[in-house]
Amino acid sequence: MSAGPDPNEGKPLVSNGIMEIVTALALIAVAMIVIYDSMRLGVTWRDDGPAPGFFPFWVAAILAVSGFVNLLQSLRDRDRGEAFVSVPAFGRVLAVLLPSLVYVALIGGVGAFGVNIPGLGIYLSSFLFIAIFMVVIGREGPVRAVLVAAGVSVAMFLMFEKWFLVPLPKGPLEAALGLS
Helix, strand or coil: CCCCCCCCCCCEEEEHHHHHHHHHHHHHHHHHHHHHHHHHHCCCEECCEECCCHHHHHHHHHHHHHHHHHHHHHHHCCCCCCEEEEHHHHHHHHHHHHHHHHHHHHHHEEEECCEEEECCHHHHHHHHHHHHHHHHCCCCCHHHHHHHHHHHHHHHHHHHHHHCCCCCCECHHHHHCCCC
């Protein structure tokens, strides 16, 4: 018995074949950047040991060869019919990715085009991220979201700042409370 069409499926946004080509090209590009910089640092073996670029050069060379092999296989065996991601599924990915990027920007601040927005620090940013995410995406009540967000932020502060003695980025709220 068939349950009918999957509501999560929709119009394909991009195929597996295209994404394999893009991934191979990205791997090759990163490897070429590392190879270039390794050459600048030196890739020879000196009397006192390897030059600073020796090991990164060889790792990048192996990655570049792997990328070229993957690229050739992708061009030869493209499966254009199989979807890598559909439009609805990509929308769900963006629903998580975009708020996560805003969260990272809130931690350290943003500076672009002459406008500098100071960071809020990791604790306040985490509080806002968790609370808003729970309400908007998780459809939880605001009271529960605020309680969970506050609990996680306080637990993070105690764990990192007090127990492990690892300072994390702080913002104006921590400074005002004397916690910086």
